[in-house]
Amino acid sequence: MFDFDLHATEGAARAGTLHTPHGPVQTPVFMPVGTLGAVKHVSPGELVDLGAQMVLANTYHLYLRPGHELVRELGGLHEFMRWEGPTLTDSGGFQVFSLAGIRRIDDDGVEFQSHIDGSTHRFTPESVMEIERILGADVIMAFDECPPGGSDRATAEKANERTLRWLDRCRVRFEQLVAEQPEGPVQTLAPVIQGNVFDDLRREHARRVLSAGDWKILAVGGLSVGEAKPDMWRVLEVLDPELPRDRPRYLMGVGYPEDLLEAIGRGIDMFDCVAATRNARHGTAWTFANGQVNLKARRFARDTDPIDPGCDCYACLNFDRAYLRHLVAAGEHFAHRLVSIHNLRFLVRLAEQSRARILEGDFTRWSADWLERYRSAGV
Numbered sequence: 001m002f003d004f005d006l007h008a009t010e011g012a013a014r015a016g017t018l019h020t021p022h023g024p025v026q027t028p029v030f031m032p033v034g035t036l037g038a039v040k041h042v043s044p045g046e047l048v049d050l051g052a053q054m055v056l057a058n059t060y061h062l063y064l065r066p067g068h069e070l071v072r073e074l075g076g077l078h079e080f081m082r083w084e085g086p087t088l089t090d091s092g093g094f095q096v097f098s099l100a101g102i103r104r105i106d107d108d109g110v111e112f113q114s115h116i117d118g119s120t121h122r123f124t125p126e127s128v129m130e131i132e133r134i135l136g137a138d139v140i141m142a143f144d145e146c147p148p149g150g151s152d153r154a155t156a157e158k159a160n161e162r163t164l165r166w167l168d169r170c171r172v173r174f175e176q177l178v179a180e181q182p183e184g185p186v187q188t189l190a191p192v193i194q195g196n197v198f199d200d201l202r203r204e205h206a207r208r209v210l211s212a213g214d215w216k217i218l219a220v221g222g223l224s225v226g227e228a229k230p231d232m233w234r235v236l237e238v239l240d241p242e243l244p245r246d247r248p249r250y251l252m253g254v255g256y257p258e259d260l261l262e263a264i265g266r267g268i269d270m271f272d273c274v275a276a277t278r279n280a281r282h283g284t285a286w287t288f289a290n291g292q293v294n295l296k297a298r299r300f301a302r303d304t305d306p307i308d309p310g311c312d313c314y315a316c317l318n319f320d321r322a323y324l325r326h327l328v329a330a331g332e333h334f335a336h337r338l339v340s341i342h343n344l345r346f347l348v349r350l351a352e353q354s355r356a357r358i359l360e361g362d363f364t365r366w367s368a369d370w371l372e373r374y375r376s377a378g379v
Helices: 044-049 059-064 068-073 077-081 093-097 125-135 153-180 199-211 229-242 257-264 275-280 314-318 321-330 333-360 363-376
Strands: 004-010 013-020 023-027 029-031 055-058 087-090 103-105 110-113 120-123 139-141 188-190 218-220 249-251 270-272 284-287 291-294
Touching (some): 013 333, 023 333, 055 059, 055 077, 059 087, 059 093, 059 120, 068 125, 077 087, 120 125, 125 153, 153 188, 199 229, 218 229, 229 257, 257 270, 257 333, 275 284, 275 333, 314 333, 321 333
Parallel strands (some): 029 270, 055 087, 139 188, 218 249
Antiparallel strands (some): 004 013, 103 110, 110 120, 284 291
């Protein structure tokens, strides 16, 4: 289980298949984010229809509400969400570390206050493994320290060391839990490679992570947290030769259209991001013909074209920009649903197209043309 078949490469770009207990995942893949056990405004059936293969849920949020024990009582994450496909839970570390001012970090773990009611809680590598084991996702992430963008070298080095110590503790506790509950869900633990934008720290951390266990999936964290885009691309180029070819690579929290293509071209297989649904709530949609557009704009008031004429999503096949502009301007929640479906399909389809081009051996030319047209499109 969790084997990865690599079918084709073109330069650093890769097309493969990740096998999971809940079905195969064809890569490259964009994974919608269901923070609280639901992708905002989109049903599980609609996710299937738009081509989603794997979805995420957030450990921090589900721990606070409704509680991981209740999720287990109600059948585990898959049954709770009514999602039959593969799932992944993050460790909650990014959310906890984002609570600057209401959390305290030490070598044992992190004490934090709930953003809901101010109550005090503590995450340790062991407790996070216990929570993720109870939630029951296929892929569970190790608890790591993610320093903010712009951190100095000393901060990045300290975070790397702590992440490695915590990774070892996560591995030990996860193995204990599996041994104690052999009838439990089939899961794999994935480590997170940190190092900020320092090339040598990234290389060193990758090597030490790889020596710390036989990992089925490798995640790259600490990017898209405020650093310049060229720094992100350079870090991915640094990591590409360090990472084994027979393991999928997951770039955490990255999911704008340009980012997907740039990262796929640098060896990344898996992506997630909340931007698709977050932008949709503000009336922002991605299109191939016009780049990123704000559907609130007056110029769409009588526009009878779909959001994106080349798109095959439910929103584009059934509604026009004039109607969507009206819904967005009126604050109608149906607009959030329709634009969310479109944006998610846009990213899922972009990953599908990338896979097809890699298999055909034409990804480099195609992606360069796609990016040039997208970036130059009028907005």
